[in-house]
Amino acid sequence: xxxxxxxxASLVLVFSIISSSVIHAHTLFPNNLWQTSxxxxxxxxxxxxxxxxxxxxEDIIPIDLLNRKISSISFGGNSEAFLSEINLYSTVSNxxxxxxxLLSKDTLxxxxxxxxxxxxxxxxxxxxxxxxxxxxxxxxxAHKEKVIALVFGTPEHVDALPLQNVDALIYCNxxxxxxxxxxxxxxxxxxxxxxxxxxxxxxxxDVLETQANGRLKFAEPEDVxxxxxxLKGIDRIAENAIKEGAFPGCQVVVAVxxxxxxRESFGNHTYNPNSARVTNDNLYDIAxxxxxxxxxxIAMYLEYRNxxxxxxxxxxxxxxxxxxxxxxxIKIREMMAHQAGLKSWIPFYLKTISDGKLNHNLYRKVKDxxxxxxxxxxxxxxxxxxxxxxxxxxxxNLGSKRYKYSDLCYYFTQKVxxxxxxxxxxxxxxxxxxxxxxLRNIRYLPLDYFEKSRIVPTEQDTLFRxxxxxxxxxxxxxxxxxxxxxxAGIFSNATDLASIMQxxxxxxxxxxxxxxxxGLRKDYTRKQFEKNRRGVGFDRPRSTGxxxxxxxxxxxxxxxxxxxxxxxxxxxxxxxIFVFLSNRVHPDQENWKIRDMNIRTDMQHVVYKALGVxxx
Numbered sequence: 001x002x003x004x005x006x007x008x009a010s011l012v013l014v015f016s017i018i019s020s021s022v023i024h025a026h027t028l029f030p031n032n033l034w035q036t037s038x039x040x041x042x043x044x045x046x047x048x049x050x051x052x053x054x055x056x057x058e059d060i061i062p063i064d065l066l067n068r069k070i071s072s073i074s075f076g077g078n079s080e081a082f083l084s085e086i087n088l089y090s091t092v093s094n095x096x097x098x099x100x101x102l103l104s105k106d107t108l109x110x111x112x113x114x115x116x117x118x119x120x121x122x123x124x125x126x127x128x129x130x131x132x133x134x135x136x137x138x139x140x141x142a143h144k145e146k147v148i149a150l151v152f153g154t155p156e157h158v159d160a161l162p163l164q165n166v167d168a169l170i171y172c173n174x175x176x177x178x179x180x181x182x183x184x185x186x187x188x189x190x191x192x193x194x195x196x197x198x199x200x201x202x203x204x205x206d207v208l209e210t211q212a213n214g215r216l217k218f219a220e221p222e223d224v225x226x227x228x229x230x231l232k233g234i235d236r237i238a239e240n241a242i243k244e245g246a247f248p249g250c251q252v253v254v255a256v257x258x259x260x261x262x263r264e265s266f267g268n269h270t271y272n273p274n275s276a277r278v279t280n281d282n283l284y285d286i287a288x289x290x291x292x293x294x295x296x297x298i299a300m301y302l303e304y305r306n307x308x309x310x311x312x313x314x315x316x317x318x319x320x321x322x323x324x325x326x327x328x329x330i331k332i333r334e335m336m337a338h339q340a341g342l343k344s345w346i347p348f349y350l351k352t353i354s355d356g357k358l359n360h361n362l363y364r365k366v367k368d369x370x371x372x373x374x375x376x377x378x379x380x381x382x383x384x385x386x387x388x389x390x391x392x393x394x395x396x397n398l399g400s401k402r403y404k405y406s407d408l409c410y411y412f413t414q415k416v417x418x419x420x421x422x423x424x425x426x427x428x429x430x431x432x433x434x435x436x437x438x439l440r441n442i443r444y445l446p447l448d449y450f451e452k453s454r455i456v457p458t459e460q461d462t463l464f465r466x467x468x469x470x471x472x473x474x475x476x477x478x479x480x481x482x483x484x485x486x487x488a489g490i491f492s493n494a495t496d497l498a499s500i501m502q503x504x505x506x507x508x509x510x511x512x513x514x515x516x517x518x519g520l521r522k523d524y525t526r527k528q529f530e531k532n533r534r535g536v537g538f539d540r541p542r543s544t545g546x547x548x549x550x551x552x553x554x555x556x557x558x559x560x561x562x563x564x565x566x567x568x569x570x571x572x573x574x575x576x577i578f579v580f581l582s583n584r585v586h587p588d589q590e591n592w593k594i595r596d597m598n599i600r601t602d603m604q605h606v607v608y609k610a611l612g613v614x615x616x
Contacts, residue, residue, distance in 0.1 A: 052193055054169045054171050054206075055167075055205065055208070061187060062189025062210060062211075062212070062512070063148075063189065066511070067435040069115040069116070070116045071093050071094070071118070072093070072117070073095045073096075073109070074094060074122060075097050075098075078175065082122075082184055085184035086118070086184045095107055112144055113145070114145070119147060120151075121151045121153070139166065146168075147165065147166045147168075148169075149169050150172065152175040152179060155171070181218070188215055190215045215510065216255055219259035221256075221261045226256065231606060233606035237603050238252065239266060241594070242266060246582075248270050249583070250278065250565075251266075251284065251493060251580070252603060253578075255501075255577040256575060256607075256611070260495070269282070281493055282454055282493060284491060284583060285473060286490050286491065286492050287474060289490070289492075289568050290410075290486070291410055294489075297433065298421075299332075299413065302420055310333040313332070314328055314329075314332065314335070327398070332413070337403075337529060337532060337535065337537075338405045338534055339403060340406075340409060341400055341402070343396050343406060343408060344406050344407070344408075345406065346393065348476065361382075363379055367380045373385070374472075375472070377467060381480055403529070403531060407487040408487075409487075425484060437511045439500070441492060441496045442490060442491070442493070442496040445484065446491040447471040457469060457471075459585045460587040473485070493581070494581050498568075501559070501569070504525070524536040524538060525540070540558050541553050548560075548567070548569075552614070553569065554574060556571065557571035563585070566581045569604065
């Protein structure tokens, strides 16, 4: 139902009595375009799931950086699909208004400069028949925030919207779940908007083209040409693995051609049948996948900005640590490819226990200024002990420069990065990469940021910490560094880890950010040395195929596994990502059924077969 011009004129008067910032915004619309009655002519070729951008001041759509507050107000009918979908990308607090009379200052979100307010109007006849100014007076604000309006339903619903008060406008000619999901994907850049060749006109408002920003979208297998039934084998493998006691539960995510087409969780947090069911937002200790999701990501970021050269030596960056030892001559490239001759690992914790008990000179149950490194619940290590850990590494003899997998390499990368950045590794990752990209479920020290119930426990540690490890890193060396290691310490869900792998797959571009370029990605993921399949940081397939990944994985593919029972793999040739997370170390790390049953690679094989990949 179209509004009479008299009502529109009244609205014009109401919205003209606003702050100077809004008056300034009004000048962006010549010829009082916003006052025009927009009668839409929609091509019959457009279906109900079409989403079009009609206004986009300062290119706010797509929303790239997500390290700011986003709130939403939804009006009218069913909005569940839209709200559910936008919360896959960012934590958005929503206020639903079914009756305009309920609007008040108390119901409006408190936003500050550059925060985002999403206002969505959902088709519902009883709501829209008698549009009145109460619907829009809440937009008479000082415009500290950015305002994005979405109109779902018939084009006449655009008529009364005061466009001078919104920064961007998306129109959807339907309010069905598919239209709402597409609008959410468009809003956050998982898809681009259609162009004007779709024959949609709105009296002077052109349909604007926006480009996807590389964010993964959520889709069905059929959307990328894969029958849904062809992925059921993953379910069967997961369910059988849990039945056989390979792990209590797991998460699996598969992305193909930029779309997450499989996202499932199985089992429980522990073998106790009353323990929580695994959900897609639970966090797992990803163990050595930290080497690529954290350390290697930072190395590529720094090298792209000429702040690091991995062909330089450790001595150039951290001479205060390496001194005149042979370690000072190790090249970072050699070290990150496990080609530097370091020992595989050192059980640092053994020298801190005696007769099965923690040394009281090194540990306390209560944190204080001297004992402040938290190793687990009620266990705090002496602040100076990490220095002894590094000295122990430096006191070992370097072996020949051949492939030998070593966690110790990444004790040094952490020091190098923190020297360059002049801040902690965990702080840089979160503030400069994870948070701006909207990765809310991946970070070090999860107990400081998440409810414990969301974190899946790992081992019942009977040797060192004598407790169930729940939110504290499983790796004892990383624990003795305070939970942050270059080799371990990151917790994540499978969805955010898939986004990290997508960053690598897209050569460093994601959500409007450029972290590195294609040249660096190819350099880091190629084979570095003879008789060593490794890249810089990354694991790769064996020369004969397979290994950490399925034998159908291409030679271009790369990724990493994690001791706790995890695998993250990307394959540029087939535009595919596979992420598997579990706590196979619960309750005992000696349970190797996950490896012996080929669970991770068999799941990956299901995906390759669904893609029609065959061995060359």
